[in-house]
Amino acid sequence: MDGSGSRDDELSRLIADDYAGKILTATYRNPMSVQQISRTCNIPIAVAYRRVAKMEEFSLVKCVGYEEVYRGKKVSYYQCAVNVAKITFSSGRFNVEVDPLPESEMVHVGEPSAERT
Amino acid sequence: MEPTSAPKNCQGKVPPILLDFMRAPGGHSLVVKGDAGTGKTTLALQTIEEMEAEQPNYYLSTRVSDEALFRQFPWVREQKMRDNVLKAGKTFLQRNKELAAMEDAHPQVTVAAAKELLRALNRTDDSLMVVRTELHKLEGQIEAGELTEDGEEGFQGDLMSEGEITFDLGIMLPELEVGYDMVETNLPAKTLIVVDSIDALSERYGIQAQRLVNTLQKDLVENSATNIVYTLEKSGKTDMDYLGDGVIQMLSEDRQGRRIRQLSIEKLRGQAVERWKYYFTLNGGRMTVFDPTWVHIPEQMRPMPTVPITDELTVSSGNESMDQYFGRIPRGSLVLWEFGLDVHQDVVRCLELAVMSDVLQNGRGVAWLPMYATDYGLVERQVRMLTGMENLPALRILDTQGGSAGQYDMVKTMEGEEVSQDLRWSEMRYMMEGAGASSPYLSILGYDAMEAIYGSGVFRDSLEHIDAMRRGGHVVIAIASSRSASLDALRQQAKLHIRFEDMAGCVMAAGMKPNTPYLYLDFNGPEDRLPVPKLVPMI
Numbered sequence: 203m204d205g206s207g208s209r210d211d212e213l214s215r216l217i218a219d220d221y222a223g224k225i226l227t228a229t230y231r232n233p234m235s236v237q238q239i240s241r242t243c244n245i246p247i248a249v250a251y252r253r254v255a256k257m258e259e260f261s262l263v264k265c266v267g268y269e270e271v272y273r274g275k276k277v278s279y280y281q282c283a284v285n286v287a288k289i290t291f292s293s294g295r296f297n298v299e300v301d302p303l304p305e306s307e308m309v310h311v312g313e314p315s316a317e318r319t
Numbered sequence: 320m321e322p323t324s325a326p327k328n329c330q331g332k333v334p335p336i337l338l339d340f341m342r343a344p345g346g347h348s349l350v351v352k353g354d355a356g357t358g359k360t361t362l363a364l365q366t367i368e369e370m371e372a373e374q375p376n377y378y379l380s381t382r383v384s385d386e387a388l389f390r391q392f393p394w395v396r397e398q399k400m401r402d403n404v405l406k407a408g409k410t411f412l413q414r415n416k417e418l419a420a421m422e423d424a425h426p427q428v429t430v431a432a433a434k435e436l437l438r439a440l441n442r443t444d445d446s447l448m449v450v451r452t453e454l455h456k457l458e459g460q461i462e463a464g465e466l467t468e469d470g471e472e473g474f475q476g477d478l479m480s481e482g483e484i485t486f487d488l489g490i491m492l493p494e495l496e497v498g499y500d501m502v503e504t505n506l507p508a509k510t511l512i513v514v515d516s517i518d519a520l521s522e523r524y525g526i527q528a529q530r531l532v533n534t535l536q537k538d539l540v541e542n543s544a545t546n547i548v549y550t551l552e553k554s555g556k557t558d559m560d561y562l563g564d565g566v567i568q569m570l571s572e573d574r575q576g577r578r579i580r581q582l583s584i585e586k587l588r589g590q591a592v593e594r595w596k597y598y599f600t601l602n603g604g605r606m607t608v609f610d611p612t613w614v615h616i617p618e619q620m621r622p623m624p625t626v627p628i629t630d631e632l633t634v635s636s637g638n639e640s641m642d643q644y645f646g647r648i649p650r651g652s653l654v655l656w657e658f659g660l661d662v663h664q665d666v667v668r669c670l671e672l673a674v675m676s677d678v679l680q681n682g683r684g685v686a687w688l689p690m691y692a693t694d695y696g697l698v699e700r701q702v703r704m705l706t707g708m709e710n711l712p713a714l715r716i717l718d719t720q721g722g723s724a725g726q727y728d729m730v731k732t733m734e735g736e737e738v739s740q741d742l743r744w745s746e747m748r749y750m751m752e753g754a755g756a757s758s759p760y761l762s763i764l765g766y767d768a769m770e771a772i773y774g775s776g777v778f779r780d781s782l783e784h785i786d787a788m789r790r791g792g793h794v795v796i797a798i799a800s801s802r803s804a805s806l807d808a809l810r811q812q813a814k815l816h817i818r819f820e821d822m823a824g825c826v827m828a829a830g831m832k833p834n835t836p837y838l839y840l841d842f843n844g845p846e847d848r849l850p851v852p853k854l855v856p857m858i
Binding site for chain 2: 235249252254
């Protein structure tokens with residue numbers, strides 16, 4: 203199996219995931235911190251951080267800024283970065299197509315997020 | 320109407336060794352495990368209550384709402400623990416506020432708790448501070464998305480420098496942070512934290528319970544001398560057994576339709592555990608562990624008060640508590656008291672003396688064939704003290720040994736050949752009428768002793784006496800051990816059947832006819848009276 207197939211499998215699993223679906227819906231044009239996501243979507247806090255990290259890795263959500271809340275401590279905000287997602291089944295395998303939300307439609311919060319490595 | 324508090328005389332009692340464990344120097348963790356309904360929460364709440372004067376506490380409830388808790392344990396409200404409960408509750412209210420789902424939230428509590436949290440975080444003075452190393456490490460791992468659902472962690476240390484840390488301040492693990500703040504506020508005093516339950520908290524955070532326990536163990540128990548009780552919704556061997564300094568197993572099992580509640584101490588580091596198994600009840604919403612039965616019949620006793628006669632159709636067992644649970648004895652009936660082999664003879668003797676004293680004081684007659692060899696002089700003295708009667712013409716002790724002939728007026732020596740002859744009804748009636756005793760009469764027959772004299776078929780031959788007594792509206796109490804050859808026939812014939820058995824040193828009674836729960840025989844009472852047990856249901 204090639205690398206893209208495995209990545210597609212993982213991406214399709216992620217999109218089909220109940221928590222990921224809730225996160226995409228809640229943060230669509232509505233940036234939220236992970237803890238807000240956890241509370242709003244009723245997702246356990248550790249699971250919420252884990253999902254958001256994974257979704258960011260697959261560009262399903264994007265960090266759109268951060269705010270300093272207390273003595274240098276910061277909180278990051280995430281927004282749904284997906285405009286359209288399609289999962290198709292063809293020739294015995296799943297294919298995932300993600301159409302990203304245009305940058306112009308992203309809502310920026312506080313200071314711009316630093317590039318992550 | 321719902322009860323609002325436990326009766327003053329029913330305040331409950333947890334095993335004292337658990338309190339000693341909490342009082343020992345340093346911090347201690349205790350895992351209380353068991354299935355639903357086994358009494359974990361009750362034990363935890365009562366431990367808080369009993370330690371309240373010595374250790375400030377924080378009760379973290381995750382499974383049930385506060386009001387539900389109060390309904391289930393109305394006494395909690397009275398013990399001024401509500402504030403502590405709500406402190407845990409405020410974290411949920413915070414969440415629910417954003418969902419706008421809670422209409423009856425307590426905003427003042429939320430605000431107060433938030434202020435308290437900020438006050439702790441803002442603290443810059445030299446006051447004692449609680450160690451938060453593991454908590455911060457845990458939060459860092461959570462934020463980095465490095466705690467996987469199956470608990471395998473890729474985190475090997477601090478991944479981020481201080482400048483890069485991004486925290487949602489103070490509310491990532493709100494229940495735990497409130498706990499840490501409480502411990503810090505109380506330092507140097509030791510705080511008692513109850514996490515009820517660790518499984519539910521684990522589920523709420525999406526973090527393995529073991530990881531949470533490890534964090535609390537290192538920060539609070541080991542470095543801040545905090546006591547923590549975790550309830551765990553599991554039974555048997557668990558991974559948590561290795562993490563706690565103490566492990567308690569709570570059990571609730573069915574025995575012939577009756578509930579048996581047990582608390583087992585599996586581990587209690589630093590304590591010499593002499594007694595590791597306790598039976599207990601949750602009667603009145605309280606845990607009361609049963610002490611081993613230790614009956615001592617005093618040498619000097621005050622007269623026994625009689626049980627009031629409520630009607631002409633029944634007779635008292637001489638014990639109001641037994642009458643209450645098993646019912647008074649109907650006239651014209653056979654009653655079976657079955658004793659397990661481990662039940663102490665003095666238990667049997669106390670019950671016999673109580674019923675005989677009551678019957679005699681009511682002017683009625685008693686014929687008694689003792690279950691065990693008896694010092695008749697001692698019995699005579701005891702019955703005189705208990706009844707306050709100088710003469711006991713209406714008491715006839717049926718002696719099968721023959722060694723006491725002529726020594727005591729009340730002893731009638733049996734021939735020991737045929738029980739049907741020795742227990743002739745005409746003889747019995749003659750004795751009672753001669754003594755001026757009124758009816759109903761009472762026969763107490765020890766079947767094991769009778770079998771030793773007359774043989775194993777004694778029941779059949781004694782049936783004539785039993786039937787005559789029943790027809791005449793009198794009462795027969797048959798006493799038999801669980802090994803008695805007559806037991807099956809007695810069970811079949813008896814209108815009331817009570818079984819007494821020893822459970823880990825505690826004597827329990829269970830009504831077979833009528834069916835009752837297990838009842839603990841509490842012999843505590845004034846030292847100058849015959850020990851007459853109060854029955855406490857195991858529920």
